[in-house]
Structure formats: structure tokens, C-alpha cells
Amino acid sequence: MILLDIHKVLHGSQGALHLDVQLEIQKGEFVVIMGESGAGKTTLLRVLAGLEKAEGKIEVEGVHWLSENKMLACQKRNIGFVFQDYALFEHMTVEQNLLFVKEDKNLAERLLELTELSALAKRNVKSLSGGQKQRVSLCRAMMHKPKLLLMDEPLSSLDEKMRSKLQAEIAKLHRLFGTTTIMVSHDADASYALADRIVVLDQGKVIKDGTKDEVLKKEQKMVYSLYI
Amino acid sequence: MMIDLAPFLLSFKLAGLTTVILFVLALPLSWYLSQTQSRAKPVLEALTALPIVLPPSVIGFYILIVLSPNSALGGFFEDLFGVKLVFSFTGLVVASCFYSLPFMVQPLQSGFESLNKHMLEASYLAGKSTLQTLWHVALPNMKPALLTALIITFAHTVGEFGVVLMVGGSIPGETKVASVAIYEMVEVMAYGQAHIYSAIMVLMSFVVLLCVYIFNHKQKKIGIL
Numbered sequence: 001m002i003l004l005d006i007h008k009v010l011h012g013s014q015g016a017l018h019l020d021v022q023l024e025i026q027k028g029e030f031v032v033i034m035g036e037s038g039a040g041k042t043t044l045l046r047v048l049a050g051l052e053k054a055e056g057k058i059e060v061e062g063v064h065w066l067s068e069n070k071m072l073a074c075q076k077r078n079i080g081f082v083f084q085d086y087a088l089f090e091h092m093t094v095e096q097n098l099l100f101v102k103e104d105k106n107l108a109e110r111l112l113e114l115t116e117l118s119a120l121a122k123r124n125v126k127s128l129s130g131g132q133k134q135r136v137s138l139c140r141a142m143m144h145k146p147k148l149l150l151m152d153e154p155l156s157s158l159d160e161k162m163r164s165k166l167q168a169e170i171a172k173l174h175r176l177f178g179t180t181t182i183m184v185s186h187d188a189d190a191s192y193a194l195a196d197r198i199v200v201l202d203q204g205k206v207i208k209d210g211t212k213d214e215v216l217k218k219e220q221k222m223v224y225s226l227y228i
Numbered sequence: 229m230m231i232d233l234a235p236f237l238l239s240f241k242l243a244g245l246t247t248v249i250l251f252v253l254a255l256p257l258s259w260y261l262s263q264t265q266s267r268a269k270p271v272l273e274a275l276t277a278l279p280i281v282l283p284p285s286v287i288g289f290y291i292l293i294v295l296s297p298n299s300a301l302g303g304f305f306e307d308l309f310g311v312k313l314v315f316s317f318t319g320l321v322v323a324s325c326f327y328s329l330p331f332m333v334q335p336l337q338s339g340f341e342s343l344n345k346h347m348l349e350a351s352y353l354a355g356k357s358t359l360q361t362l363w364h365v366a367l368p369n370m371k372p373a374l375l376t377a378l379i380i381t382f383a384h385t386v387g388e389f390g391v392v393l394m395v396g397g398s399i400p401g402e403t404k405v406a407s408v409a410i411y412e413m414v415e416v417m418a419y420g421q422a423h424i425y426s427a428i429m430v431l432m433s434f435v436v437l438l439c440v441y442i443f444n445h446k447q448k449k450i451g452i453l
Contacts, residue, residue: 051349075355087346091368100364101354144355 001027002148002180006047006056006066010204012038019043019054019204027061028178032191032212035201041184044201045150048182049081050074060147080141080179082151086133088125094136095121101143111139114176115169131162135169142173149174151183155190167193192216231424234401235409242317242392242405243385246324247332250381253325254332259362261333262340277330284327284390291323291395315397320405323395324385332381339373340366372444379440383433 002025010017019040025031033041046052050065051074058066065072089097094117098108112118115135120128125136134154141149154170155163167190174181174194185191191198191212198215200208208215261272279287295302295313305311313319343366351361367374389407396403398412406429413422 049349049353051352074349074352075357077353078355079353081350081353083346083350085344085346087344087350089347089351089365089369100351100356140350140354 001025001061003057003059004048006044006054006058008040008043008047008052008054010040010043014038017204019047021201021204021206023199023206023209025180025182027180030174030181030194030196031183032195032198033182033184033201034186034188034191034198039201040204041201042152045081045152045182045184048148049079049150050077078144078147080144080146080149082134082137082141082149082154084153084156086130086137088133088136088140090124090126093122093124094128097125097136097140098143101140104143107143107145108139111142111173114172115139129162131158131166134158134162134166138166138169138173142177142179145177146179149179149181151181153184153186155185155187163187163190170194188216231421232409235404235406235425236428238317238401238403239386239405239407242320242324243382245321246328246385247378247382249321250325250328250332251378254329254336254377255362258333258336259340259358259366261337276333279327280330284388285394287327288323288391288394291319291326291391295319295322295395314395315399315403317396317402320392320396320403323391324388327388327391328381328385331384332377335373335377335380339370339377342373343369372447375440375443379436383436386429387433 002023004021004023004025006019006021008019010019017038017040021040021044023031033044035041043052047054047066048058050072053071054066056066057064057068060077063072064070065077089100092100094112095108098111099105109118109121112121115138117132117135117139120132125133128136134157138151138154141151151170155166158166170181170183171194173179183191183194195212198208198210198212199206200215257272257276261269261276292314293299297303297306297312297314302313305313311318313322347369348361348365351365352358356364386405387407388405389411392403392405393408393411396405396408398404398408404412406425410422410425410429413419413425
């Protein structure tokens with residue numbers, strides 16, 4: 001279980017924004033975080049990953065990642081992170097990107113097979129399409145069987161066809177590995193398809209938190225008007 | 229006419245050593261400058277860039293004072309290791325490291341700054357330390373900047389004159405590098421020899437720079453493909 005109670009002041013173009021988030025996330029849960037641009041979604045992910053400082057506490061399966069006097073280094077958190085811009089190691093091949101995280105050839109082969117990338121294993125990542133790059137990024141994030149998988153709008157830079165393919169692969173990997181997953185997304189359809197639970201952030205605060213049916217179906221009109 | 233190659237060899241030895249030492253010293257400094265948001269950053273950047281704007285005579289003058297046997301540092305080295313830091317090859321290396329510092333730091337810093345920040349973060353999240361990230365992720369992704377830093381530092385050290393003359397003088401085989409040798413030839417009006425030495429310097433510098441530009445051009449092409 002993940003217990004999160006964080007506070008951080010962000011300085012954006014529209015003045016100071018107080019990010020105040022309290023969440024309790026169950027093991028294996030797939031949570032989608034939605035909200036307008038500048039609501040603090042990405043910052044929340046980055047604080048969870050240990051890439052940004054914040055006040056408060058984060059406890060993951062009994063281990064303190066963040067407390068009053070200590071912040072666990074991001075290297076020690078065992079997190080998988082999928083960035084919106086892929087952030088692949090561009091001088092390496094697909095396979096090398098995965099093996100850089102962990103020298104586990106069997107797992108790398110299995111992940112590439114699951115995402116239908118085996119034929120591209122020896123290709124340099126620079127030569128791949130956007131969709132392929134994002135799938136490599138997803139595989140790389142799974143290489144050390146993370147406790148927590150964080151994804152920052154992984155679908156947003158892809159076209160419709162690629163988006164549904166990646167969406168299916170995210171669902172497949174989540175089903176197989178059972179990793180607790182938090183994904184930031186603007187895409188209501190993908191969120192509905194993938195999420196167990198949807199959290200809506202506005203101005204740094206949680207304004208909606210419930211199952212996908214509670215948040216999206218009942219409020220579909222409102223949500224669609226907000227995000228699409 | 230026999231050409232004495234000793235000054236050239238000395239220039240290369242000096243430039244090679246300076247480049248290696250500066251690479252080791254400048255790597256952590258340029259990495260720090262590229263990653264920090266500290267208020268001390270502009271101060272450090274200005275200090276690092278000073279040798280670009282200062283007359284070589286000013287740098288040479290201060291280095292002479294700091295390294296002279298009467299100074300604390302110079303005295304320490306002479307007493308403890310028996311090494312003379314002025315009018316010696318060791319002194320030239322120390323002086324060159326100061327003089328060429330910005331030519332190593334600045335290309336490396338801008339190379340680090342141009343890297344995708346998320347790519348470095350992905351390495352940290354994969355459990356890699358800063359040193360591992362620097363070596364296995366950052367440097368291989370900024371080869372043009374790396375090559376520019378190394379070659380320009382080397383070439384700039386070969387081209388040094390003022391600082392070298394002030395700190396090293398002109399001791400054959402010890403501190404008489406190519407640029408100082410040419411100066412002396414012109415002084416004694418040995419224009420024929422000065423021409424040959426100068427032509428070698430021009431040709432060498434051009435070939436080195438041409439190689440850098442060809443390499444960088446190729447890297448860009450690979451990046452596009």
C-alpha cells in the first residue's frame with residue numbers, strides 16, 4: 001500500500017500553486033490522474049519518483065520514501081517511469097536500453113516479445129517511430145520489476161492507431177506483472193479503459209477520487225468538456 | 229635546411245598533458261555548472277571564463293607570483309618534491325591548465341546542458357549513480373561537444389605564447405615550445421626558418437579544426453537519419 005501526504009509550492013505562470021495531495025493507493029491498483037494543464041499532475045509523479053523535493057510523507061509498503069527528516073534517493077525507490085518524451089538512451093540499441101537497467105536477458109526478451117518488438121532488438125532507438133520508442137520506454141521501465149510504475153502522459157504524443165496499441169500493451173503488462181501503476185493522462189477513453197480508479201486534480205488539490213465509473217461516467221460530460 | 233622538431237614535440241607534450249589533466253579536472257566542474265541552480269553559479273562561470281578576456285601577460289604575471297619559490301605554493305613544492313614551478317616544464321603545465329580551462333569547461337558544460345534532462349533522470353531511476361550516468365549516458369550522447377572540448381583545448385595550448393613565455397622563458401628542450409621558437413627566429417630575423425615553423429603550425433591547426441568540423445557534421449547527419 002502507498003500512503004501519500006505531500007505539500008509543495010509551485011511557481012507557475014499564474015502565480016503560486018499549492019500542491020496538497022493526500023492519497024492511499026492499494027497494491028496492484030491502476031490509478032489515472034487527470035486534470036487541467038498546470039494542476040500539478042506531473043509534479044506529483046516527480047515527487048513520488050524522488051525527482052523533486054516536497055514536504056510531507058510518502059510511505060510505500062512500510063518503507064518511508066519521504067518523511068520529515070529524510071528523502072530516499074530516487075535510485076533506491078525501485079520505480080519504473082515512462083516519460084512523455086520517451087527519454088531513451090539514444091546511443092544504445094533497443095536491447096541495450098533494457099539491459100542498462102538490469103542485466104536480465106530473459107526478462108528483456110520476454111518484454112520485447114510481449115510488446116512485439118523482438119525484431120527491433122538490435123536496432124538503434126534513434127531509428128524507431130514514436131510509438132515504438134514509447135513501447136521501448138515501457139519495457140525499460142518494467143526491467144527491474146518495479147514496485148511502482150509511473151507514466152507521464154505516455155499516449156499523448158502518439159497517433160490514434162499507435163495509442164490504442166500501446167494502451168493494449170500497458171493493460172497486458174499490468175495484468176501480467178500486477179504492478180501498482182499511476183498514469184497521468186488527458187485521454188478520457190484511455191483512462192476509462194485502463195483505470196481501476198481515477199483521481200482528478202485541480203489547482204493542486206484532489207477534487208474527484210473514485211472508481212472510473214463514478215468519476216467518468218456520471219461526470220462524463222463535465223470531464224469531456226474539461227479535457228477534450 | 230634541417231628543421232629542429234624539438235619545439236614542436238615539446239608543444240605537443242605540453243598540449244597533450246594539459247588536455248588530459250584539464251579533462252579530469254573540468255569534467256566534475258562543468259557537470260556541476262550544468263546541473264546546479266546555486267547562486268554561486270555565475271560567479272564560478274565568470275571565474276572560469278576569465279582567461280578568455282585577460283591579456284596573457286596578466287595571467288602569466290599572477291601565475292609567476294603564485295608559483296615562484298618565494299611564494300607559499302612554490303616554496304612548498306620546491307621544499308617537498310624538489311620541483312621548480314617557474315621556468316620549468318612542470319610550471320608550463322600548471323600555467324597552461326589555468327589558461328586553457330575555459331576551452332575545456334565551456335564546450336563540456338554546454339554539451340551537458342543540451343542533453344535531455346529526462347534521459348539523465350531515467351538513468352537515476354534505473355538505480356545508476358551520478359558517476360555511472362555521467363560516464364555511460366551523458367558523455368556518449370554529447371560526442372561532438374566532447375571532441376570539441378578536447379581538440380580545442382589541445383589546439384589552444386599548442387597556440388599559447390604570452391603565458392608560456394612569461395612563466396617558462398625559453399629553455400631549449402624544457403620550455404622552448406614552437407610558438408616561442410618562432411618569436412625568437414623573427415627576433416633574430418631568421419625569416420626562412422620562421423616561415424617553415426609558422427607554415428607547419430598553420431597547416432596543423434587547419435587539419436585539426438577540419439577534422440573536428442567533419443566529425444561534428446557527420447554526427448549531425450547520423451542524428452537526422
